[in-house]
Amino acid sequence: MINQDTIVALATPSGAGAIAVIRLSGKNAISISEKQFKSISGKILSNQATHTIHLGHIIDGDRTIDEVLLSIFKNPNSYTGEDVIEISCHGSNYIQQEIIQLFLRNGCRMATAGEFTLRAFLNGKLDLSQAEAVADLISSDNEASHQIAMQQMRGGFSSEISKLRGELLNFASLIELELDFAEEDVEFADRTQFKELIERIILVLKRLIDSFAVGNVIKNGIPVAIVGEPNVGKSTLLNALLNEDRAIVSDIAGTTRDTIEDEISIGGIGFRFIDTAGIRDTKDVVESIGIKKTFEKIDQAQVVVYLFEADVILNDGDKLQKLKVEIEKIKNKYPLKPLIVIANKIDMLSEKAIAELKNEISDVELLSAKTNFGVDTLQNKLLGFVNTGALRNNDTIITNTRHYDSLLKALEEVEKVKLGLGSGLSGDLLAIDIRQALYYFGEITGEITNDDLLGNIFANFCIGK
Template sequence: MALAFPPALSDTIVALSTPPGAGAIAVLRLSGPEAIALADAVFAGKQLRDQPGHTLHYGTIRDDNRILDEVVVSLFRGPHSYTREDVVEISCHGSDYIVQELLLLFTRRGARLAEAGEFTKRAFLHGAFDLAQAEAVADLIAADSQLSHQVAMQQMRGGFSRELKDLRGRLVQFAALLELELDFGEEDVEFADRTGLVALLQEVQALVRRLLRSFELGNVIKNGVTTVIAGRPNAGKSTLLNALLNEERAIVSAVAGTTRDLIEDEVSLDGIRFRFVDTAGLRETTDVVESIGVERTMKRVQQAALVVYLFDITSTTPTLLEEEIQALQLPAQVPVLAVGNKLDTASDQELDAFRTRPDTVLIAASRGDGLDELQEALLLRVRGEGLDRLGSSTVVTNLRHARSLEAATLALNAVLTGLATGAGTELLAADLRHALAALGEITGEISSDDLLTSIFTQFCIGK
């Protein structure tokens, strides 16, 4: 059945699809029933209405007798286009003035400026892809590492959606049998094999739980790892930050308390984005400004995804190190990696005290010694075994998807509990409907206008 669109979605829309600002070229995109006619009316070249789709045409754009620019027009006829509508893309010179003149020209002739994400929203509404794939388009645009690109591509090509649709399809068969039992309630018959339903629910539940477990890894891939470098003054935190970034980002001084504010920067390690935060040295101080820095450090430590506790090997004992880490009062889920600095000046006895300590790496930040081992340890804390299976497994990166999977898990648990306690068919069917609805929300098989608006307004205007 064809979708009935609100009047706004039957308009012809136009927007700049390349980043704003001066550049070699800019691309304007038109989509809708009048896209080709609007372009034809101002394009001096071939008659676009007579040309086949997926073709390029050189000519000029004219506003009456005034030539606005020499352009190349890309013609895509629906349904073989991104939005499944007629689409015209105009490649012009990347002048802000030219872009604004072209947008004004098309809006005067009847086009409407596109809303954020409206091209992708139309593609979704026309069945080009489901909602999870549409969200992956935004993730692909925002991808800034090899892994985030890989995961977004996998989801955009439908890997996650296929897995969900398979789960949902198998549940729908049993749900239909339960609904049929309700229709024959007075006859006390069972069409749905309860034993088979339990086995299926347990299998589906295991898959949903696996997807939920992958969200921790997926969140790291998508958003990066906030890694706080903490420690006492003069442990070498700023030196370590500079070494990791391979640039002089933080001021290094022998004077204790030099770093009084948070200094942050990002670096990609083996495809994972780490956001390192250099912090004020942790100590009791009467200096008002430094004490504010220490307070900010403690707050940021509590918010970290990973803490690197840097200590001076030459002035720290294993017992003192344990006390200092305990004083951080880290949440249980935040891993901490102890990093001993200044191994180049430490004695063999001082080094031996920490060489066998687990979760400890020894470095000389000023010379770069041990940085490879430190990077490997950071990656191990973050990825565990998850990335080794990334090529063949679905990874959940979207918080909305994770919440829907959590809702599905609760509903599936309710069905299993109902089966174990002999609950009536009405209760089983209701809980199973909740599970199906939660899974359907991910792909957009069940969606609301508010949900769609929330998702697509996060896109850039021209997408």
């Protein structure tokens, strides 16, 4: 599957910076580096202990390229399980490329996307789910997604799956053994204990599958559509939530012609807010396209925030009735989608008017996007829609679609085993379903894999990782 040659790549983001890290991995990483590195104290790299750092220069013949710190990680105690060299050089683009080109001319090959982590997997340093968590950790942009990725990279999910697989494999072996003594009609696998194991496996699988709904939104951010008529303060609310002037605000109705999106973290959870064009009847072609997109974004959103102008609604009975009709339309069309109805610009209302508003619309939230009143309450309400109990309890949460698919298939096979046990199915037929369940468990951790699967997974990694 993998070449045994020595690979090199930039491990830090491309571009100029204070420092850059260039990584080598392979059986000749130390010997190749030894020829291009001149220690300040005259040390020979191959004689140095693992996990040590050395000051010196990268040289190309008589030419000195840069003064660097070189770190040695000897196999098997390295990230990839091979000899690894990491060179910390100055972050000039020129220096980075000169060093990489030097090693390419002297026996190294440019690493492909994710090849360092792929080697770690193939050398048994990580299982497949842990390797995938490395990519999730790199891309995490809020506390919750970071926490999930760290838990999975440390083996929280894979250890749970491996334990279940091991227990199921033990019973599978006993049932397979029974097949060898079929004529003697003996049972090596205690059917009562086996039923208990199957019930426990089903409970764990269902819990993990159910966690995907939470995990997926935590990983990708929860889309929240801010909708309402023109000039009710949608863009002002978005700016208040983001704490910056992201959307253009004016007194002219229909200023927002297209959807504007941005993401913030609330309580460690990512929320992707979508400021939409105001909903109204219009002959403006461009604005009409924006309004059409508004309805598309409502379809895509997981939470809808419906904003209206408090003082205008109270002073116009027709608009109040129209608002109630619009709210009911959204509730009826999306009965399972959380809807937050917000009265904006309440700083312009008296206490009596606010009481009247609450009487007309019982579940209304009060807000002044201009003064930031009610913004914290809105954030807490949004956070309340996310089940973060599993995070607080440090339970395993599934965020990977591939894992979710394998868990669903494993559950289907395990339930077939349960049905077979209940109906007294013969051992040879039980064994078929057990083997298939074991196959899907193995797919998750990489105990069962193929080149196409690995290619698809690691192609999404960055070069140098």
